Amino acid sequence: MYLRRSTTVKYFIAAFLGAAVYCEWFIYLVQPQYWSELECSEHDSTCTKILFIADPQIQGNYAVPTPLNYLFNWDSDRYLKSTFSVVMKKFKPDVLVYLGDLMDEGSIAPYKDFHEYVGRLLDIFEVDYEVTQIWLPGDNDIGGENEPVRYEKLAEFEKSFQQPSVIYFRNISFYKVNGMTNKYPEGTDPDGNHTKDFKMIVSHYPLTHRRLFVLQMKDTIHPNIFFCAHTHESKYVTQSKDFTNRKTTWFNEPKGMLSLSFNEDTMYEVFVPTCSYRMGTSDIGYGAAVLENNNQHMRYTVFWSSTRFPYLILYLVILTLLLLYCLVFSAARFFHRKPKIKKPTADMSPLLERL
Template sequence: MYLRRSTTVKYVLAAVLGAVIYCEWFIYLVEQQYWVDLECQDHDTSCTKILFIADPQIQGDEAVPPPLSYIFNWDSDRYLRSTFKSVVDYFKPDILVYLGDLMDEGSIATMPQFHGYAKRLANIFDWDFPAVQVWLPGDNDIGGENEPIRRDKVEEFEKVFVQPSIVTYSNVSIYKVNAITYTFPQKADEVPGTDNNFKIVASHYPVTMRTMFSKKIINAINPKIFFCAHDHESKYVKQNKDLTHRVTTWFNIPKSTLTITFNDDTLYEIYVPTCSYRMGTNYIGYGAAVLENNQKHLRYTVFWSPQRFPFLFFYLAILVILFLYCLVFCIAKLIYRKSKPIAKSADMSPLLERL
């Protein structure tokens, strides 16, 4: 009864409820106020909106033992689902490009685990409007960074995320380049009649820093721009078509937009930041690009996501405070009961002595 009547507890519970509402719902609405309005012009029928999702790396079954793994996986999945929904509802892209490292333990998972992770991804990245999907593998999906490439995972990834190596929408073609296995689409993979499409190379690993490999791609595909992930950082590289004079620029200022006018001399590679709060960076978000004016111009920005760890630490602090409060209250109540004098009746002598 005391706990229910306690003003302190009522205030604490009200604060916890308010914090949960803010951290789990309202914060995603607030974050939108810091996003760029990246919309197509009404008169531009050629405009195409592309959303880039990089390094979600959903946590696997082996990193943390149960039951903590259930809590950690649930929270990270829910965060990705909430931020993704907020972005797609705001931007409504025509193309969704997943730039690899979809799973944290895909390369070491059993096939049942691999399929379970794929189902979680389908549940996280779900939307309710027409859009084209492009799925690429990362080193955490198929191996290749600190471990050998798992050929069985390469084949399984292609079966689960089955689609051609060139994905076309309207007059835009996304070329799926794998800089892990050093493979890329060939001329025979192109759909007839798409030679004049705007060509984008999408890869998990950065491509242009691999000079010989990127020159093969430029000669075979002649892309207008490269998009990559892996580094968990938001930046872009500007260089000449011969891959000289390479200049890297960080791109992590809120409400900033990169505007590119394409020409024959300059080549860009854009690094999309991670969308997962578990990657050890405060700059978390989704890359977004708008191709307009008959694909002559591109505007790119990042829809930044709110940080998660400060809110998790806040929840932990609230739980510790509540635990300590209850502990102190129980101890105080126990001491009070022990110190309270016992009321004695007028005659405490045994019954037999009083007869």
């Protein structure tokens, strides 16, 4: 009864509610204020906006014991859904490119769980307007890093996300390259309708350091730029097409903007950071690019997301302190409780009986 009237308990509850309002609503409201402005020019009808989603790695059903896995899955899914929603409202892209490692346990999960993960992905990355979406598998989806590629999972992935290996949007050709199986699209434009398209290679694995593989693609596809994920890092590589003068530049400034004009001599590969807070890095976000001036120029930035673990720790600290306070106070009340002394009752028997 005393705890209900305790001012300290009320302070703890108010602190928890205040933290929840800040961490679950206000932080997403102010986050866009820290992003670079990336919009198409009003007079450029050729402009295309592309959003890159890398390594969401939604939590599976087996990494954490039940019932904690339900709590962990709910929180990580909600975080991805919230950050993605903020980016979509701000940027409104024309194309979404999912660069693989969509699931944490896709390569080892039974088919029932695999399809459940696909359903969760579609719910997390829900879009309320018509947009072109490009889905790529990663090693956590089909294997290929510390385990052999599971071709049955690759077939299931392609069945779940039914798409051709080349996606055409306006005058851009997106070539889906699988660095785990070393497969890339060939002979996909027999009529020659897209020979003048801007060629973008999208892959989960980085590619430009693999000379022989890239030389094969270079002769077949003639790519203008590469986009990749996997490392969970934000950076870009410039390299001569004869594979000399390779240079890596980190790209993690709060309002950084990469501006590229394409030429015959240079290859560019952009590494998109992870969008999940579970990957052990504080550099979390979504890559965003604008192709403009008939695809002769590109601007690229990262819409950074807030970290999550500090806020989860804050919740834990508040709840732990509240629990400790309640336990200590209850124990103190128990041990200092005075025994009740029985008061003598008046003898109401008749006087003659008492004599």
